[in-house]
Amino acid sequence: MAQGQRVLITGIAGQLAGQLAARLEDDDRIEYVAGLDVHEPQHRLQRTEFVRADLRNPLVARIIDSTRVDTVVHLSLTAVPSSAGGRSRMKELNVIGTMQLLAAAQKAERLRKVVVKSTTAVYGSNYADPALFREDVAPGGAPRSGYSKDAVEVEGYARAFGRRREDVVLTILRFANFIGPSVDSPLTRYLELPVVPRVLGFDPRLQLCHESDAVEVLYRSVVGSHPGIYNVAGTGIVYLSQAIRLAGKPSVPVALPFVQGLAQTLRRTGRIDFSPDQLQFLLFGRVGDITRLRDKFDFEPAFSTRAAFEDFVASGRITPLVPRETVERWEHTAYELLTRNKSKVGT
Amino acid sequence: MSQHHAEVIELDQARRRSTSPGPRPRCAAEIAPGRACRNYANATGFCRVHEPEPNDSAAMHPSRALVDVPGTRDTSLDDGIARALAFLRRRLTGEYDIDLYGFDRELTEEVLMPLARPLYRQYWRVRADGLDNVPADSGALIVANHAGTLPFDAIMTKVALFDEHPAHRHLRELAADLALRVPVIGPLARKNGNTLAHEDDARRLLDAGELVGVWPEGFKGIGKPYRDRYKLQRFGRGGFVSVALRSQVPIIPVAIIGAEEIYPMIANVRFLARLFGFPYFPITAQFPLLGPLGLLPLPSKWVIEFGDPIDTTAYGPDAADDPMLVFELTDRVRDTIQQMLYRNLMGRRSIFF
Numbered sequence: 175m176a177q178g179q180r181v182l183i184t185g186i187a188g189q190l191a192g193q194l195a196a197r198l199e200d201d202d203r204i205e206y207v208a209g210l211d212v213h214e215p216q217h218r219l220q221r222t223e224f225v226r227a228d229l230r231n232p233l234v235a236r237i238i239d240s241t242r243v244d245t246v247v248h249l250s251l252t253a254v255p256s257s258a259g260g261r262s263r264m265k266e267l268n269v270i271g272t273m274q275l276l277a278a279a280q281k282a283e284r285l286r287k288v289v290v291k292s293t294t295a296v297y298g299s300n301y302a303d304p305a306l307f308r309e310d311v312a313p314g315g316a317p318r319s320g321y322s323k324d325a326v327e328v329e330g331y332a333r334a335f336g337r338r339r340e341d342v343v344l345t346i347l348r349f350a351n352f353i354g355p356s357v358d359s360p361l362t363r364y365l366e367l368p369v370v371p372r373v374l375g376f377d378p379r380l381q382l383c384h385e386s387d388a389v390e391v392l393y394r395s396v397v398g399s400h401p402g403i404y405n406v407a408g409t410g411i412v413y414l415s416q417a418i419r420l421a422g423k424p425s426v427p428v429a430l431p432f433v434q435g436l437a438q439t440l441r442r443t444g445r446i447d448f449s450p451d452q453l454q455f456l457l458f459g460r461v462g463d464i465t466r467l468r469d470k471f472d473f474e475p476a477f478s479t480r481a482a483f484e485d486f487v488a489s490g491r492i493t494p495l496v497p498r499e500t501v502e503r504w505e506h507t508a509y510e511l512l513t514r515n516k517s518k519v520g521t
Numbered sequence: 522m523s524q525h526h527a528e529v530i531e532l533d534q535a536r537r538r539s540t541s542p543g544p545r546p547r548c549a550a551e552i553a554p555g556r557a558c559r560n561y562a563n564a565t566g567f568c569r570v571h572e573p574e575p576n577d578s579a580a581m582h583p584s585r586a587l588v589d590v591p592g593t594r595d596t597s598l599d600d601g602i603a604r605a606l607a608f609l610r611r612r613l614t615g616e617y618d619i620d621l622y623g624f625d626r627e628l629t630e631e632v633l634m635p636l637a638r639p640l641y642r643q644y645w646r647v648r649a650d651g652l653d654n655v656p657a658d659s660g661a662l663i664v665a666n667h668a669g670t671l672p673f674d675a676i677m678t679k680v681a682l683f684d685e686h687p688a689h690r691h692l693r694e695l696a697a698d699l700a701l702r703v704p705v706i707g708p709l710a711r712k713n714g715n716t717l718a719h720e721d722d723a724r725r726l727l728d729a730g731e732l733v734g735v736w737p738e739g740f741k742g743i744g745k746p747y748r749d750r751y752k753l754q755r756f757g758r759g760g761f762v763s764v765a766l767r768s769q770v771p772i773i774p775v776a777i778i779g780a781e782e783i784y785p786m787i788a789n790v791r792f793l794a795r796l797f798g799f800p801y802f803p804i805t806a807q808f809p810l811l812g813p814l815g816l817l818p819l820p821s822k823w824v825i826e827f828g829d830p831i832d833t834t835a836y837g838p839d840a841a842d843d844p845m846l847v848f849e850l851t852d853r854v855r856d857t858i859q860q861m862l863y864r865n866l867m868g869r870r871s872i873f874f
Contacts, residue, residue, distance in 0.1 A: 301717075305717060422614070
């Protein structure tokens, strides 16, 4: 867009926000970057100005005013109750925070662009839904709890804001599950377990989004003009069973009636924060259609879902029980054994 | 493991002619060591399935076999072992690709198809007619009658198109949501190429040039009593016709003879069906009277006839919004299949031969 864009990023302490800020700092067309959060960001940023504030505080309106930003990137949505300090606080941060931010944004006359991070979790996970979710399709089973419900409500407020401020370019990005070397999410923690439990008889299709692709799409939404809702993910999918094999982990099937109890145990021991709404995801998974992203952003993900996952595995966060090289060695040994036996039989 | 590979179709090996002295020469290929292909040969000395293709085939076309590129198949045992081990290694380490709908081509071709093939060849001795009505590299909607309590007719149609069609096409079936919900069966169906019977999925697959299979009778057809065999039930609401119209692909009517006799259903225990959440609970001639043995289907003789394609391009894509035309076309497809069924039943010697 214009010269000297001024950007405000909420949730700057997050990994994704940090990488976006670094990316924007490198761009001369961006005059100013401000990052807002309650926690201080750990990443090294050059010229980003950190503003310590709580989104739920009316102070936000004054920050938007005083920093004279024309672009707001709302990334502070959190998916993990424990990091937010409990489910009810998480809901408050997500939903009430967004409400406050957008209320303040509505008054800001300088504002030209709002980018909101959402998730494909808004589609839920259901056997009666088509294989690919388009952005405009109404899913059969709308999510009724947890993070996905928050995201639905956040999107609702964002759309209402879009209707009231038609002069503002509103981009809503529905990201698939993030993956990558620096991603820490319930999904990565789940795959880091020594033995990965699966639901017996089910194999969800997973669609993942590599963090660098996510940053690229966010960056393009900030500097370009892409009104509308977009699914953001890598090309292709992997099955959960395939992902576990790619990680070189053993998996153990757990019958459906016991899954709820196991999830509670894991939550209590603090290993993974698997909310009940994510269990449905372990049954049927979900895949978004990224045709619109390709067409409107003219963007092709650098990482397919499988490549993104392999990049995550290669980063060394996962210790495979059986590394790929071992399996290759087995293959050689078995081949030599079998062919030698055969030649003995032949003579 | 090696048994899977023994079943694989040989392409580039010119073998001795089959010993059967038929009036017409038989195909020179072997479908398994010691078992010659029984199809009639054409000018090349092979049948249409086995005739050597020019090198530009495969891979470029949607859902074509990975295995049928001449020259890639090596016949020596060592290479067979190497192939089998490489397959095992890939399955262990997850190095395979699946498509967006969950279709696992490698698993289908190397494991699931070889499991279904003995049923196709030896048990039901399926004869596939009119395969030249199925396009080699473009989208088409396959519409067939549904029967037999368990969807073996869909599996056999899939094998017919993969094994016997010259382009070795994979059929992408549209399955009921209830089937995709079932543990084990649901994920397996997806890996085998099934996806939800939903307009979005069907359109996308057809637009990508895939062969999509649909059984519009649904549970009304597959769960119908034996006395109603070969009587087509209502063809849904004609959704498949509007999908074909929008994607501008031909509709290929298919009659499946034999599937209606594999589990002769005498009664439907409605309260048990409701109890388990099944669409029907069958009492068949074998089940539950013979216990686990009752799960064995009867060895009827099958014919799968692929009829003349019904062109949709003449109507244009907007015709999908004309309910009258959609109804008419639906009826036409249904009548065509019913006529094909009657014609084949007239020509049948007995249920089992």
